[in-house]
Amino acid sequence: MAWSAPMTAVANTVFAAAQFNQYVRDNLNETAPAKATTAGTHFAGTGVNSIAERVTSGAADLGSGTTTATAFTDLDAPASAGPSVTLTTGPRAILFYHCQLENSGAGSSRMGVEVSGASSIATALNRSIGIFGSAGTTIEVGDAVLYTGGLSLTPGSNTFTAKYRVSSGTGTFSNRRLIVLPF
Numbered sequence: 001m002a003w004s005a006p007m008t009a010v011a012n013t014v015f016a017a018a019q020f021n022q023y024v025r026d027n028l029n030e031t032a033p034a035k036a037t038t039a040g041t042h043f044a045g046t047g048v049n050s051i052a053e054r055v056t057s058g059a060a061d062l063g064s065g066t067t068t069a070t071a072f073t074d075l076d077a078p079a080s081a082g083p084s085v086t087l088t089t090g091p092r093a094i095l096f097y098h099c100q101l102e103n104s105g106a107g108s109s110r111m112g113v114e115v116s117g118a119s120s121i122a123t124a125l126n127r128s129i130g131i132f133g134s135a136g137t138t139i140e141v142g143d144a145v146l147y148t149g150g151l152s153l154t155p156g157s158n159t160f161t162a163k164y165r166v167s168s169g170t171g172t173f174s175n176r177r178l179i180v181l182p183f
Contacts, residue, residue: 002030002047002048002049002050003026003027003030003049003050004022004023004026004027004049006023006024006027007019007023030049030050030051032051032053035051035052035053036053037053038053038055040055040056041053041054041055041056042054042056044090044092044182044183046090046155052088052090054087054088054089054090054181054182054183055087055088055182056179056180056181056182057085057086057087057179057180058085058096058177058178058179058180059082059083059084059085059177059178060083060175060176060177060178061082061083061176062174062175062176063174064172064173064174065077065080065164065172065173065174066170066171066172066173067164067165067166067170067171067173068166068169068170068171069164069165069166070165070166070167070168071165072110072112072114072122072123072128072163072164072165073163073164073165074163074164075164075173081161081162082161082162082176082178083161083162083176083177083178084159084160084161084162084178085159085160085178085179085180086117086157086158086159086160087157087158087180087182088155088156088157088158088182089118089153089155089156089158089180089182089183090153090155090182090183091148091152091153091154091155091183092146092147092148092152092153092182092183093146093147093153093158093160093180093181093182093183094144094145094146094147094180094181094183095113095144095145095147095160095178095179095180095181096142096143096144096177096178096179096180096181097111097113097129097142097143097144097145097162097176097177097178097179098129098140098141098142098175098176098177099111099129099140099141099142099162099173099174099175099176099177100138100139100140100141100173100174100175100176101129101130101131101138101139101140101141101171101172101173102131102134102136102137102138102139102171102172102173103131103133103134103135103166103168103169103170103171103172104135104136104169104170104171104172105135105168105169105170106133106135106168106169107132107133107166107167107168107169107171108130108131108132108133108166108167109130109131109164109165109166109169109171109172109173110125110128110129110130110164110165110166110171111128111129111130111141111162111163111164111173111176112124112125112127112128112129112162112163112164112165113127113128113145113160113161113162113163113178114160114161114163115147115153115158115159115160115161116158116159116161117156117157117158117159118153118154118155118156118157118158119153119154119156119158121147121151121153123163127145127151129141129142129143135169138172138174140175158182160178160180162176162178
């Protein structure tokens with residue numbers, strides 16, 4: 001149901017129950033207080049005169065994992081996939097991610113995010129965080145990416161999963177965090 005513009009009252013005319021229900025009750029049921037089901041959520045416009053409740057979510061894996069893969073992938077044991085967040089989005093979301101990165105040699109180590117579910121967006125170098133040429137040094141890196149415009153999401157249930165790669169050497173990744181703010 002969507003909010004509808006209220007009728008214009010005319011003097012000395014009957015205000016029918018159906019009109020009250022449509023223009024007062026139904027419109028009040030389309031407001032944020034009526035739609036709120038969870039504390040701490042926010043609302044996003046989903047179309048003309050329409051809103052939806054959105055829940056910000058996050059995940060963390062404070063363990064450490066490695067990879068020698070030169071294409072984005074999951075980490076080797078003891079860590080594996082993720083962290084990962086699944087939630088309902090509209091066409092936009094802001095992702096915040098953070099990681100401690102290290103590389104055994106002069107190569108780069110990078111963490112990016114893959115989107116699956118309603119959307120299918122591969123991890124890309126221009127949307128990843130990384131370090132370069134700092135052999136044996138652990139560096140903390142964080143970033144934010146806005147998914148909109150040319151990088152729009154398909155509204156629905158989307159899963160955001162951290163992926164990892166190196167240009168050479170062995171990358172070590174720890175204290176990995178991912179937060180998704182959907183719109």
